[in-house]
Amino acid sequence: MPKILIPTPLRQYAGGAKEVEVAGATVGEALAELMTGHESLRKHLYSDEGRLRSFVNVYLNDEDIRFLDREATAVGEGDTLSIVPSIAGGRGA
Amino acid sequence: MSGGAGLSAEEIRRYSRHLIMPEVGMEGQLKLKQAKVLLVGTGGLGSPMALYLAAAGVGTLGLVDFDVVDESNLQRQVIHGTKDLGKKKIDSAVETLEDLNPHIRLVRHEAPLTSANALEIVGQYDIVADGTDNFPTRYLVNDACVLLGKPNVYGSIFRFEGQASVFATEDGPCYRCVYPEPPPPGLVPSCAEGGVLGILPGVIGLIQATEVVKLILGQGETLQGRLMLYDALAMKFRELKLRRDPACPPGEPCTRIKGLIDYQEFCGVPKQAAAVEEVTALEVKARLDRGERFQFIDVREVHEHQICRIEGARLMPLGELPGRLGELDAEGEVVVHCKSGIRSAKAAALLREHGFRRVVNLKGGILAWSDEVDPKVPKY
Numbered sequence: 342m343p344k345i346l347i348p349t350p351l352r353q354y355a356g357g358a359k360e361v362e363v364a365g366a367t368v369g370e371a372l373a374e375l376m377t378g379h380e381s382l383r384k385h386l387y388s389d390e391g392r393l394r395s396f397v398n399v400y401l402n403d404e405d406i407r408f409l410d411r412e413a414t415a416v417g418e419g420d421t422l423s424i425v426p427s428i429a430g431g432r433g434a
Numbered sequence: 435m436s437g438g439a440g441l442s443a444e445e446i447r448r449y450s451r452h453l454i455m456p457e458v459g460m461e462g463q464l465k466l467k468q469a470k471v472l473l474v475g476t477g478g479l480g481s482p483m484a485l486y487l488a489a490a491g492v493g494t495l496g497l498v499d500f501d502v503v504d505e506s507n508l509q510r511q512v513i514h515g516t517k518d519l520g521k522k523k524i525d526s527a528v529e530t531l532e533d534l535n536p537h538i539r540l541v542r543h544e545a546p547l548t549s550a551n552a553l554e555i556v557g558q559y560d561i562v563a564d565g566t567d568n569f570p571t572r573y574l575v576n577d578a579c580v581l582l583g584k585p586n587v588y589g590s591i592f593r594f595e596g597q598a599s600v601f602a603t604e605d606g607p608c609y610r611c612v613y614p615e616p617p618p619p620g621l622v623p624s625c626a627e628g629g630v631l632g633i634l635p636g637v638i639g640l641i642q643a644t645e646v647v648k649l650i651l652g653q654g655e656t657l658q659g660r661l662m663l664y665d666a667l668a669m670k671f672r673e674l675k676l677r678r679d680p681a682c683p684p685g686e687p688c689t690r691i692k693g694l695i696d697y698q699e700f701c702g703v704p705k706q707a708a709a710v711e712e713v714t715a716l717e718v719k720a721r722l723d724r725g726e727r728f729q730f731i732d733v734r735e736v737h738e739h740q741i742c743r744i745e746g747a748r749l750m751p752l753g754e755l756p757g758r759l760g761e762l763d764a765e766g767e768v769v770v771h772c773k774s775g776i777r778s779a780k781a782a783a784l785l786r787e788h789g790f791r792r793v794v795n796l797k798g799g800i801l802a803w804s805d806e807v808d809p810k811v812p813k814y
Contacts, residue, residue: 349592349593349594350592350628396613396615400674403675405674405675405676423663423674425661425663427590427613428595430478430567430590
């Protein structure tokens, strides 16, 4: 089963989990499995039109899925999916 | 030898640990001296960058900042000290850096970077290091760097996690290749709301400073095409591949960025704060004293509530609010507050979306309460 790493800003919508193992043969299926039971996570990952949001990147191991088969990219045992949202912090208001 | 393109005897003593390294040497140290680096922000990331780049002998450092030093900055913005409270950050930073290295030139840009001045300012430098804290300025910095062909050394932080990369080099990706669009306001919390481990910007800022020095020296492999992720809690570094947008062949002008735009609008920042009615802390206090009945809700997090609270306010953290609306009376009046008034404005907007008619935001949050009503409530 692939593993999904959840970044700090999104953990609050995923029951606080840092990483979860999910079923699914593709990236899309794995993300769908992750969102099952965590409905509030959906609006952070997907737009109302059901597209993966453009400020949230998903990597299969170290490769951006936009340069693979996007959500149809096959995943398997031992793979790690990383969700990497854009964060703006730095100067600290 | 002194002045000109060379190093003075004093500088040679100062930089001796660089000069004896083959990767730097006299040639590299002179490159550092001739380099012009713009630091956008002198806060969490800008502090370590400025300190180490000044110490390393980067000849010209431009500083962009228009903020003043606040007590809550000192947990991580180490270029400023307690004696600098209330001072302009740019003055405090220049004072520290002048003491650290009198052989460098410091240039003050005491204004926010905007679409009107960015090209003119960035154009004066070789490399830009981004230490900003908001999406509009990040896209502005990136776009100005792409248009002018200047490398953009990127770093960003949130709580215990940081990111760093090098964007906008001649054939590498830029910030927009990675994140074509910013998140809509409200979907991603800022450091002011989410908090940040004070040490984290030190680590990320010094990764940025390292990349700046490598770019100047032309040594090593930079983070071009790689996103470095750092998790302080796990003490793990990970690295992801970044690719240039296939629509932008190397050497060709960027297809997305034609010129600078209105970045506030691009990032969906409302031109005026959403028209939620506001009330001052003094008014709320007076109404509580008169025994008026209203639902008074604190939308901060549990750990903030443990630091301080306003008597009579009920804690319902912003993230829990959507699931707890049933606990509130939509017909009755609701006064919301948070730390500074930003999250409570979001809470007010959310309540109104759910049919609450009388929602009022406590202006300035518990910080204003401490200033105007009860100084015994500590500010954090």
